[in-house]
Amino acid sequence: MQKKTSRRAFLQTAGMTTLGLSSLPILSSALLGCEDTKSTKKTALSTASSSLVTRKNIADIPVDDPEIKLFKDAIRILKERSEISPLDPMGWLAQGMLHATFCATSIYSNQVHYNWYVWPWHRLYLWSMEQKIQNAVNEPQLALHYWDWTKSTVIPEHYWGDETNPLFNVTRLVGPQDEIPKDFINVGAGFRASRYRTFGGYPAIKKRGDAQLDGLAEQSFHNNIHNWIGGQMATFTESGFDPIFYGHHGNCDRIWDAWWTYSPNNKLPDEEEWLEKKLYATDGNGRPVEFKIKELLNSEDLGYRFADLDLNPNYCNPFLEEDKPKRNETKQDCIAPLNLKTSDTDAIYKDFIDKERTHVILHFERAQLPYQPYCARVFFEYDKEGTKQSKYTGTFTILPILDLDSVLLQNGVHLQIEIEKEIADAIDAKKDIQVIFQPVPLPNRNIPDELLKLENISLVTHYENE
Numbered sequence: 001m002q003k004k005t006s007r008r009a010f011l012q013t014a015g016m017t018t019l020g021l022s023s024l025p026i027l028s029s030a031l032l033g034c035e036d037t038k039s040t041k042k043t044a045l046s047t048a049s050s051s052l053v054t055r056k057n058i059a060d061i062p063v064d065d066p067e068i069k070l071f072k073d074a075i076r077i078l079k080e081r082s083e084i085s086p087l088d089p090m091g092w093l094a095q096g097m098l099h100a101t102f103c104a105t106s107i108y109s110n111q112v113h114y115n116w117y118v119w120p121w122h123r124l125y126l127w128s129m130e131q132k133i134q135n136a137v138n139e140p141q142l143a144l145h146y147w148d149w150t151k152s153t154v155i156p157e158h159y160w161g162d163e164t165n166p167l168f169n170v171t172r173l174v175g176p177q178d179e180i181p182k183d184f185i186n187v188g189a190g191f192r193a194s195r196y197r198t199f200g201g202y203p204a205i206k207k208r209g210d211a212q213l214d215g216l217a218e219q220s221f222h223n224n225i226h227n228w229i230g231g232q233m234a235t236f237t238e239s240g241f242d243p244i245f246y247g248h249h250g251n252c253d254r255i256w257d258a259w260w261t262y263s264p265n266n267k268l269p270d271e272e273e274w275l276e277k278k279l280y281a282t283d284g285n286g287r288p289v290e291f292k293i294k295e296l297l298n299s300e301d302l303g304y305r306f307a308d309l310d311l312n313p314n315y316c317n318p319f320l321e322e323d324k325p326k327r328n329e330t331k332q333d334c335i336a337p338l339n340l341k342t343s344d345t346d347a348i349y350k351d352f353i354d355k356e357r358t359h360v361i362l363h364f365e366r367a368q369l370p371y372q373p374y375c376a377r378v379f380f381e382y383d384k385e386g387t388k389q390s391k392y393t394g395t396f397t398i399l400p401i402l403d404l405d406s407v408l409l410q411n412g413v414h415l416q417i418e419i420e421k422e423i424a425d426a427i428d429a430k431k432d433i434q435v436i437f438q439p440v441p442l443p444n445r446n447i448p449d450e451l452l453k454l455e456n457i458s459l460v461t462h463y464e465n466e
């Protein structure tokens, strides 16, 4: 894939044609219709001249700014639509259900998690929401926001208060003062993965029983934060009902852009199976729309750009030794020996040294997952000159999917991990390595009593059926 170069404005007639968006006549007339009323409407946004909106970090906008007020008005209107008619396709419930349809489904061809469709589909889902809020308040310049949690490690005050704030959600298990643990928001391990499959996920399964491999971004910061927030956000079925979803995913969408825009080695898939894949959502009027992934790659084609793609560098660089989570034994620790075949060991070390390939796949077969979200810090433990070494390799959250968890159980779970030189050396030296999953206590909930059970943990450079 080419890096993005064009800065085309969305909904210009020529753009619509070249993008093959002619299936969206309703959308364009709705927006053009808004033009008439816009001149009489005085909002903070009405000075903007382009049809391109800028998504900003919500924490950078004062809570009492007219832009935030308008955003809240729009969400309130969507919620009111659903109160009047729960099935209103332009309402809040229908929008949240759209996420459930593609994210909590047992129809494999619809599932957009645990595979390489996760980022393009969620981009489309955010677009769908942005169209609806623009439509709700007749303001085509109204943008969604992102919550850059690498800079604001608490949930911004915009999302708190009580039921009178449409951005508030009562089910969250964290509070306004709770800070996300540093290791939950490490985006660097993902940035350093040049293969899209490692960062963004492997091809979707074709039939029941195939192994699913989601990418590092989904398994780590995306899932970690969903689950850390808790309540509806920690479920696939209901996360679309918490307004913070749009802030969190706004940032994930931005990180996806940053990953391939600014790292010359990072390439998007060039397989037709990915580029030509049709993804579905609804437009601002609740009408069904379909986009091919190749039409979703330039955010400006979808009418938005990001204020910036700058993340807090602390979370983009490898953790300093003193910042890495420490190994603390818990009674729920899950420990299993790493099974290393000589061929794998050689390949991993050779890739590490010759190709500077620092990412590998940790595969555990016939794992038994608790049927609830499971967040763990993963350590490799081995002996070095008589001293036990505990090497941190990452923090992951596994979110169970309805129906599909049994597939995961059969075929195991794959984690994409980044290893450092000392671990590569230990692998090369054929040391006995123990893999430890140390569950992380989260605010207002206990570590699941039900333990993760692991069988046969192995390490591979890439998935065998690739």
Ligand SMILES: [Cu+2]
Pocket (backbone or CB within 6 Å): 222, 226, 239, 249
């Ligand atoms: Cu998500």
